[in-house]
Amino acid sequence: MAQDVQLSDADLEKVRALLNANYNPQDHQEAQELILGALQEVQHLFGWVPFEAARLIAEHLGVSENLIYGLLTFYADFRTEPPGNHFMLLCHGTACYVGGSQRLIDTLRDRYGIGADETTADGELTVQIVNGCLGVCDCAPLIHLDHVYHGNLTVESFVEAIENAKRNGPARRDHAAH
Amino acid sequence: MRLTNRREFEQLAESAREKFAALGTGGRWSISVGMSECSFAKGARETWDHFRLQLERAGIQHDLRQVGCGGWCWAEPYVIVSGPSHPAVLYGNITADQVPDIVRAIEQGAISREHAVGIFGDADYDGIPSIHSDPFFARQHRVLLADAGVIDPTSIEEYIANGGYSAWIKALFEMTPEQLIDEVKTSNIRGRGGAGFPAGIKWESGRQARATPKYVACNSHEGEPNVYKDRRLIESSPHMVLEGIMIACVAVGSQRGYNYIGGEHMLAVARFKHAVQQAYEYGLLGENILGSGITCHIRTRTGGGAYICGEGSALMYSVMGERGQPRTKPPRSVEEGLWRRPTVLNNTETLAAVPAIIRNGGAWYAGLGVPKSTGTKLITFQGPLKRLGVVEVEMGISLRDLIFDVYGGMAEGRTFKGVQTGGVSAGALVESQLDVPVDFDSLTPLGGMLGSGGFVVFDERVCAVEFARYLMAFNRYESCSKCTPCRLGNPALVEIVDRIRLGRASMSDLKLIERTSKHVIELSLCGLGQVAPMPLLGMMQAFPEEFAEHIERHHCRAGVCPVGQQVLEPVAAD
The missing domain is CATH 3.40.50.11540 (NADH-ubiquinone oxidoreductase 51kDa subunit)
Structure with a gap:
């Protein structure tokens, strides 16, 4: 986990408020059940799960930090590094594959120098390749960029969507939530 | 409203029924927009916003409702309009710029023919056919989807x-x-x-x-x-x-x-x-x-x-x-x-x-489908077909009927090559096998599987070897790494397929795939590992000639594998 990124006091307060409002288990069983949900909500809030937020969750639910680290590294959806200005889910489900999503992945590698779960060197774009499926298969191949779907992509329209997003300036951070 | 006994529930049900039956009557129009994740991707939110503004501006008495996904993804964003002057009609592909057409039709009390998919009922109306004359709807038996696209999912x-x-x-x-x-x-x-x-x-x-x-x-x-x-x-x-x-x-x-x-x-x-x-x-x-x-x-x-x-x-x-x-x-x-x-x-x-x-x-349900696989099944199809979406059919319908009747066949200019069955857990079937009934037991002997009902049709642009690699790579990535055969066997299989794709394999590699797969299938703990090599084996069974072409002639029909781009010595299999 990126320990050098510090959360501001205001951000920490947001996490505490969220935990106090929605995460009040009756017993240890329920506390265990709530961990994944709490991590997801934190990720929605910041676009990733900062170390200090994970520690707050551990304290609040009475579980160990190690256990939380184990979850963050097991479940593919969690990010432990802050994402770039723009966040893209690239669907690589079977329908998108048949529609040519491999060419989009190749384009990311060749043109932007990034692969799965990586951020471009200029911090502009983070991509998460979704192995499962976004479930909008009739628009394959498809991406979800800054909360907007772009479907029936060719390599050209794919690059255009990325460049347009970059020109429009940084997206809201919670757009990286997934 | 907290109900405390059965009678209160019955009363509520009675009044809810009356309220629901009154939609689109009494001089009011009912406009239902399909709002689900798949329709959001195609702009349903914008469609909704435009309807809200334009209906109000036109001074039309109306209820603007949200409904779920009806399964007709090919017609999204879709709208169902019913009102005083005509029965409910399904309009397809109503993006924001089509909304004025529909609102104008409502003002005139008419149906916009250009956008109508069909009449949402059993009878034709004014020359517009009932949706049930369309095989996509007619061949369905909607039990689970009975309310889909009909009710507001939040109500x-x-x-x-x-x-x-x-x-x-x-x-x-x-x-x-x-x-x-x-x-x-x-x-x-x-x-x-x-x-x-x-x-x-x-x-x-x-x-x-x-x-x-x-x-x-x-x-x-x-x-x-x-x-x-x-x-x-x-x-x-x-x-x-x-x-x-x-x-x-x-x-x-x-x-x-x-x-x-x-x-x-x-x-x-x-x-x-x-x-x-x-x-x-x-x-x-x-x-x-x-x-x-x-x-x-x-x-x-x-x-x-x-x-x-x-x-x-x-x-x-x-x-x-x-x-x-x-x-x-x-x-x-x-x-x-x-x-x-x-x-x-x-x-x-x-x-x-x-x-x-x-x-x-239970007897009613057992009467649907076929004796060993009763009831209806939700089916999803993907790939270059005319129509895509979720359908609910009785068990026992043939794959051919599903692909070429319900889903309307291949899209313009695309030729059927094969259909991947059982998600990532089984093999592909080819054209000659399509008469197989879709149920729990019939697909398995052919190397396919019903699984959760997801099928992917592919055409000549897809290379069987690369597709097999894709499916293997999925299982490799998703392996939880707990047991060794799955953790090490799947990456090994991906490597061998890569060798084939690069033109560096020999025919004995196909034997090696079979042997390695056997270990993964027999020695893995859970369902993922036990079926992980199945799509690769299935692809080899369905398209043996393509594997041979890659290995012996360094040729990829679809032209997507880097085979033969560089001359390298074949690597021995053992």
């Missing part, structure tokens, strides 16, 4: 108006748990997640298990890369799934049910949570429900994007806040599941069928 009253929760009332007041189990056993419904285990027998084992408390869990994880039936079902009829879980709780003798939904299906999670909250508010969940003395609580839990969590034991570890890694069985989960207590785990689709089975009787 418990609209669900009740259409017969919702009447099975729950039966379970509370009229039937014993044993009778509930008997009905499900009579229906002979088999597990819709893919394994096909009879649900009634599972319920019975759950009921007979001695340890308490017991739990019911619904598997709505749906992490497979070509299946989206469960999330569309939850987005469209969350209460139907919920009612099924609640009935299972009573039948098994459990006071708590869980629904485990993939965390990435955010709209499905939100709509299901909303449904649970409504059921509590109406007094249909909680303690001493409607004075029956029965207690039932439902919790929603979400996963984090790990395919393996769709496996039973892994799912339970994930609910319990652990890493989702399967364990050895026995004990089976009906003996030791959540919190080491008896747990009955069913797929979303299985549980969603339960309210209809209890309402209409």
Whole structure:
């Protein structure tokens, strides 16, 4: 986990408020059940799960930090590094594959120098390749960029969507939530 | 509004029915926009906004409603308009710029022919055909999807108006748990997640298990890369799934049910949570429900994007806040599941069928489909077909009818090459095998599988070898790495396929694939590992000539493999 990124006091307060409002288990069983949900909500809030937020969750639910680290590294959806200005889910489900999503992945590698779960060197774009499926298969191949779907992509329209997003300036951070 | 007894429920149902029947009558227009994740992708939110403004500006008396996904993804964003001067009509592909056309038609009391897909009813009207003259609708038998695209998924009253929760009332007041189990056993419904285990027998084992408390869990994880039936079902009829879980709780003798939904299906999670909250508010969940003395609580839990969590034991570890890694069985989960207590785990689709089975009787359900695979099945198709979407058909329909009739055949200029069955867990079938009936048992001998009902059609642009690599790479990535054959065998298989793609393989590599696969299949612990090499083996069986071409002639028909780009010495297999 990126320990050098510090959360501001205001951000920490947001996490505490969220935990106090929605995460009040009756017993240890329920506390265990709530961990994944709490991590997801934190990720929605910041676009990733900062170390200090994970520690707050551990304290609040009475579980160990190690256990939380184990979850963050097991479940593919969690990010432990802050994402770039723009966040893209690239669907690589079977329908998108048949529609040519491999060419989009190749384009990311060749043109932007990034692969799965990586951020471009200029911090502009983070991509998460979704192995499962976004479930909008009739628009394959498809991406979800800054909360907007772009479907029936060719390599050209794919690059255009990325460049347009970059020109429009940084997206809201919670757009990286997934 | 908290209901406290059965009579209050009946009264509510009566008034809900009247209210629902009044939609689109009395001089008011009813405009229903399909709002689900798939239609958002095509701009349904904008369509909705434009309708809201333009209907108001035109001064039309109307109810603008949101409904779920009807399954006709090819027509999204879609709108159903009914009103004083004509029956309900389904309009397709209504993006924001088409909205003025529809609003103008409403003003004139006419139907916009240009956008009409069909009349939403049995009879033709004014030269516009009924949707039932279209094979996409006519060949469906909608039980689970009966309310999809019809009711507002966020309204418990609209669900009740259409017969919702009447099975729950039966379970509370009229039937014993044993009778509930008997009905499900009579229906002979088999597990819709893919394994096909009879649900009634599972319920019975759950009921007979001695340890308490017991739990019911619904598997709505749906992490497979070509299946989206469960999330569309939850987005469209969350209460139907919920009612099924609640009935299972009573039948098994459990006071708590869980629904485990993939965390990435955010709209499905939100709509299901909303449904649970409504059921509590109406007094249909909680303690001493409607004075029956029965207690039932439902919790929603979400996963984090790990395919393996769709496996039973892994799912339970994930609910319990652990890493989702399967364990050895026995004990089976009906003996030791959540919190080491008896747990009955069913797929979303299985549980969603339960309210209809209890309402209409198990014998009615058993009369649908074919004897060994009763009932209806949700099917999703992807690939270069004319139409795409979710359909609900009776078991036993042939693959050919599905592809070339229901889904309208291949898209313009594309030729059928094969169809991948069983998600990522089975092989592909070719044209000559398409007359096989779609049910639990018929596809398996051909190397295919029904699985959860996800099929992918592909054409000549797809290379069989690269496709096999894609499917193998998926299983390699999603392996939880707990046991060695799966952790090391799958990467080894991907490497061998890569060798073929690069033109560096020899024919003996095909033997090596078979041998390695045997180890992975026989020695892996859970369902993922035991079927992981199946798509590769299936692809080799369906398209042996393409594998041979890559190896011997360094030729890729689809022109996508880097085979033959560089001359390299063949690498010995052993």
